[in-house]
Amino acid sequence: MSKNTLLLEGESASEQAAQLLGQGEGVALPTETVYGHAARADDKNAIAKIYEAKSRPKNHPLILHIAQQSDVTLWAREVPEDFYRLSSKFWPGALTLVLKKNLSIPDEISLGQDTVALRMPAHPLFLETLKKLGTAVVAPSANPHKELSPVSARQVWKGLNGRIAAVLDGGRCALGLESTILDLTRDLPTILRAGPITRTELENFLGKKIVQPSKHTTKIAGNMKAHYQPKAKLHVLTRKSLPTLFLSQDSSEVLFLLYSNEAIEAYTQTPLLQSHCWAMPGDAKAYGHELYHKLAMADELQVKTIIVEAPPQGEEWLAVIDRLQRAQG
Ligand code: TXA
Numbered sequence: 001m002s003k004n005t006l007l008l009e010g011e012s013a014s015e016q017a018a019q020l021l022g023q024g025e026g027v028a029l030p031t032e033t034v035y036g037h038a039a040r041a042d043d044k045n046a047i048a049k050i051y052e053a054k055s056r057p058k059n060h061p062l063i064l065h066i067a068q069q070s071d072v073t074l075w076a077r078e079v080p081e082d083f084y085r086l087s088s089k090f091w092p093g094a095l096t097l098v099l100k101k102n103l104s105i106p107d108e109i110s111l112g113q114d115t116v117a118l119r120m121p122a123h124p125l126f127l128e129t130l131k132k133l134g135t136a137v138v139a140p141s142a143n144p145h146k147e148l149s150p151v152s153a154r155q156v157w158k159g160l161n162g163r164i165a166a167v168l169d170g171g172r173c174a175l176g177l178e179s180t181i182l183d184l185t186r187d188l189p190t191i192l193r194a195g196p197i198t199r200t201e202l203e204n205f206l207g208k209k210i211v212q213p214s215k216h217t218t219k220i221a222g223n224m225k226a227h228y229q230p231k232a233k234l235h236v237l238t239r240k241s242l243p244t245l246f247l248s249q250d251s252s253e254v255l256f257l258l259y260s261n262e263a264i265e266a267y268t269q270t271p272l273l274q275s276h277c278w279a280m281p282g283d284a285k286a287y288g289h290e291l292y293h294k295l296a297m298a299d300e301l302q303v304k305t306i307i308v309e310a311p312p313q314g315e316e317w318l319a320v321i322d323r324l325q326r327a328q329g
Pocket residue numbers: 031033034035036037059060061062063096098110113115116117119121139140141142177178179181192220221222223
């Protein structure tokens with residue numbers, strides 16, 4: 001497709017999005033995590049367009065986005081009790097659940113696996129579009145493969161203009177990091193991707209142990225070491241190893257993303273460093289909300305190197321740490 005991508009806004013936006021999706025087009029939709037590149041789940045040609053638009057390799061299965069919990073039986077088999085408990089508590093929301101797939105699911109979605117990933121997103125415009133469309137959609141993050149996931153319609157447009165039919169503008173994503181993925185097909189529920197909902201939250205709620213590999217090196221589909229990368233070279237450094245002297249005047253040369261009061265004070269009080277430093281929030285959720293947004297802004301300014309002050313080690317920071325490791329590659 002070489003036509004310009006439409007920006008859908010205003011009252012009829014979800015109606016227009018549903019119409020385009022109904023015709024088998026790809027449309028980017030806002031979710032509370034990141035923007036998703038949606039296509040109807042019952043149309044193989046529409047799904048094929050996603051892989052093409054994103055240059056996505058055929059070893060990353062797609063997450064199915066459904067409008068209500070009860071639709072699960074259309075897509076999954078042998079649905080365990082934990083699914084109903086978790087989805088009653090956390091849906092709509094940033095938790096993707098992996099189940100045994102219904103055997104009728106097109107292989108374009110599950111790519112040879114016996115499982116399917118399901119999520120009910122929380123953004124009202126996404127849910128409105130799903131209801132108008134009347135069927136589920138698949139929706140990977142709406143970015144070219146390996147690049148940053150977009151958290152605004154503008155970022156989607158910059159990455160995929162001309163490659164998708166439209167993007168529905170739903171503002172900045174509330175969470176800003178991709179959903180937690182929890183596999184319910186193993187002996188113990190296992191976190192495949194750290195995200196906004198933490199292991200402790202899940203364990204406390206379910207009252208059972210949840211497995212979370214300390215590093216996501218397990219060979220699960222799509223779990224790549226280098227992913228979610230800005231165009232700039234990114235390095236994560238501990239506070240002690242941050243440079244205290246920096247001579248270049250050119251603020252596109254290096255940018256520092258700092259979160260601790262100590263580092264921010266030191267940098268903002270040093271004239272030569274001041275213009276190279278952006279302050280990040282000290283709270284994990286707020287940091288997650290800002291991370292991709294700030295990295296995308298740095299790319300727009302054509303910053304060459306981004307140095308990130310390593311965030312703290314607490315569990316609530318795991319999703320941020322995971323994305324920074326992958327951005328570093
Ligand atoms: O927050 C999100 O999950 C966003 C929004 C748009 O909903 N979606 C998203 O999709 O991040 P995507 O495709 O960019 O990442 C989905 C990840 C991929 O790494 C994929 O390999 C994995 O989920 N995945 C999908 N189906 C799976 C399955 N059946 N088993 C294991 N991993 C699966």
